[in-house]
Amino acid sequence: MAGLHVYLRDRAERTPDAEAVVSGDKRFTYQTFFERVNQLSLYLQTIGVQKGDRVGILCKNSHPFPTILFAVLQAGAVAMPINWRLTAYEMEGIIQTGAPRVLFYDEDFAHSLSRVKDLVEHPIAVEADGELTEAFASIFAAPLPSLPPAAAVTDEDLALILFTSGTTGVSKGCMISHGCYDAYLRCIDPDLRSGFRFLAVHPLFHMSSTSMILFNVYLGNTMVFLDDDAPVSILKTIKREKINSMFAFPAVYTYLLEEIRQNKRDLSSLVHVASGGTRVPASLIRSYAELGIPMGQGYGSTEASFVSHWNLQMGLDTAESVGKLFPGVQVKVVHPDSGEELSPGQTGELLVKSPYIFKGYLNNPEATKKVLVDGWVRMGDAGRLDENGFLYISGRYKEMILYGGDNVYPAEIEEVIHRIDGVMEVAVIGVPHETMGEAPRAYVIKNENSPLTEADIVRACEEKLAAYKIPEVVFVAELPKNGLGKVMKHVLKEQALSHLPVRPT
Numbered sequence: 036m037a038g039l040h041v042y043l044r045d046r047a048e049r050t051p052d053a054e055a056v057v058s059g060d061k062r063f064t065y066q067t068f069f070e071r072v073n074q075l076s077l078y079l080q081t082i083g084v085q086k087g088d089r090v091g092i093l094c095k096n097s098h099p100f101p102t103i104l105f106a107v108l109q110a111g112a113v114a115m116p117i118n119w120r121l122t123a124y125e126m127e128g129i130i131q132t133g134a135p136r137v138l139f140y141d142e143d144f145a146h147s148l149s150r151v152k153d154l155v156e157h158p159i160a161v162e163a164d165g166e167l168t169e170a171f172a173s174i175f176a177a178p179l180p181s182l183p184p185a186a187a188v189t190d191e192d193l194a195l196i197l198f199t200s201g202t203t204g205v206s207k208g209c210m211i212s213h214g215c216y217d218a219y220l221r222c223i224d225p226d227l228r229s230g231f232r233f234l235a236v237h238p239l240f241h242m243s244s245t246s247m248i249l250f251n252v253y254l255g256n257t258m259v260f261l262d263d264d265a266p267v268s269i270l271k272t273i274k275r276e277k278i279n280s281m282f283a284f285p286a287v288y289t290y291l292l293e294e295i296r297q298n299k300r301d302l303s304s305l306v307h308v309a310s311g312g313t314r315v316p317a318s319l320i321r322s323y324a325e326l327g328i329p330m331g332q333g334y335g336s337t338e339a340s341f342v343s344h345w346n347l348q349m350g351l352d353t354a355e356s357v358g359k360l361f362p363g364v365q366v367k368v369v370h371p372d373s374g375e376e377l378s379p380g381q382t383g384e385l386l387v388k389s390p391y392i393f394k395g396y397l398n399n400p401e402a403t404k405k406v407l408v409d410g411w412v413r414m415g416d417a418g419r420l421d422e423n424g425f426l427y428i429s430g431r432y433k434e435m436i437l438y439g440g441d442n443v444y445p446a447e448i449e450e451v452i453h454r455i456d457g458v459m460e461v462a463v464i465g466v467p468h469e470t471m472g473e474a475p476r477a478y479v480i481k482n483e484n485s486p487l488t489e490a491d492i493v494r495a496c497e498e499k500l501a502a503y504k505i506p507e508v509v510f511v512a513e514l515p516k517n518g519l520g521k522v523m524k525h526v527l528k529e530q531a532l533s534h535l536p537v538r539p540t
Contacts, residue, residue, distance in 0.1 A: 038188040040109040057259040058098035075106035077183035086111030091135035111186020116240035190214025208397035218390035229254040234281035266294035277304040317354035318454040340391035356425040364389040385414040436465030457485030475506035
């Protein structure tokens with residue numbers, strides 16, 4: 036393997052006329068896509084970008100993103116996708132940590148760069164008002180005199196710096212090697228059908244999306260980029276582009292489901308969909324199965340990359356799990372305090388070792404030592420492996436609620452509440468309790484037309500859960516989320532502690 040960029044080179048040789056990228060009214064075959072990558076790679080090398088230099092990508096879901104990604108990899112540099120939802124203050128921390136030599140950005144996000152533009156040697160505007168800037172477009176105007184030299188890289192060389200989502204604190208830059216993604220791609224079933232049309236609506240700065248770009252190029256699929264996750268926009272794109280598969284957060288599928296139920300939509304092209312990045316409710320998987328749309332899911336993290344996967348062929352009776360481990364992945368379940376390995380079926384802290392794990396946090400050896408121990412990544416999740424090899428996640432250990440002497444895992448309560456008709460989203464946290472220490476509280480977003488009451492939700496929980504797990508219920512219009520759409524439960528907890536009295540018995 037001579038670097039992840041070779042997948043595009045090989046694909047352009049094998050299927051040059053196949054459609055590779057669709058973005059608005061722009062359509063590129065694999066040959067054209069490859070040529071544009073080469074033009075941009077030559078430009079990067081012309082301005083002095085060398086092997087190991089970092090290149091930031093602050094771009095929306097549009098065709099420049101994959102072009103920049105592959106051009107950076109071909110130059111032997113390190114791609115640094117950046118969350119475009121960050122504030123100027125947050126962006127300053129990312130840029131100072133990542134120190135990119137070049138920063139490609141869309142003008143829509145220029146305001147977040149107000150504190151950092153002077154820190155970057157080559158800030159390059161890419162799009163403005165949905166069109167390529169003159170400066171960026173000019174890179175592709177002249178014919179390519181010859182293929183630019185591709186830097187020689189090894190499996191150990193860095194390919195990407197991906198920043199953690201920061202649901203519990205400051206984002207850290209995870210160093211991902213070429214070998215990490217390559218090992219994952221090589222474990223993919225070679226009989227998987229190629230020629231699919233994939234909808235890239237999930238934010239491209241997320242690890243799931245970068246892996247999907249590489250995955251689809253590897254298989255020769257068409258990637259349709261959409262910078263709008265509104266249900267109507269997604270469904271119109273599925274119909275117009277005859278989309279076969281897509282990836283999105285569970286909340287996106289929840290709102291899609293409401294639109295599908297209210298308005299008849301043509302989804303005949305969909306073969307399967309995938310979700311992840313946060314817990315995927317089994318009830319959501321079952322709802323899509325009833326529509327004849329298989330939904331798969333996976334478990335992992337930016338640090339551990341790809342841990343497990345679940346699909347419908349594994350049986351709906353295991354939909355509460357996150358499936359079985361990817362080839363080469365080892366999981367240990369240990370006591371969170373003693374580190375003692377637990378027996379199958381027991382719940383403890385999950386540790387992961389595999390060919391796919393990160394190489395540590397950029398410029399942060401102390402944080403690396405806390406998470407990466409003797410080659411094992413401490414996931415921070417509570418979970419268990421059953422006797423059949425299915426992995427079950429109970430939630431984050433920091434989110435566990437200690438009600439008296441009993442452990443309460445929010446994910447279990449959230450699963451029950453999510454099944455209730457009219458519930459769109461739910462997040463459960465622990466709040467102070469006068470006699471029991473902590474007790475669960477559920478923050479619920481319901482469909483605006485639903486007659487659902489707090490009492491209805493409590494009754495539904497009483498039918499399924501032990502008395503100490505029954506939550507107090509609070510309806511809200513929105514939940515605090517980070518830039519990737521994950522609920523920030525620590526913010527909910529801070530809000531609860533700041534103005535709510537201790538809950539009495």
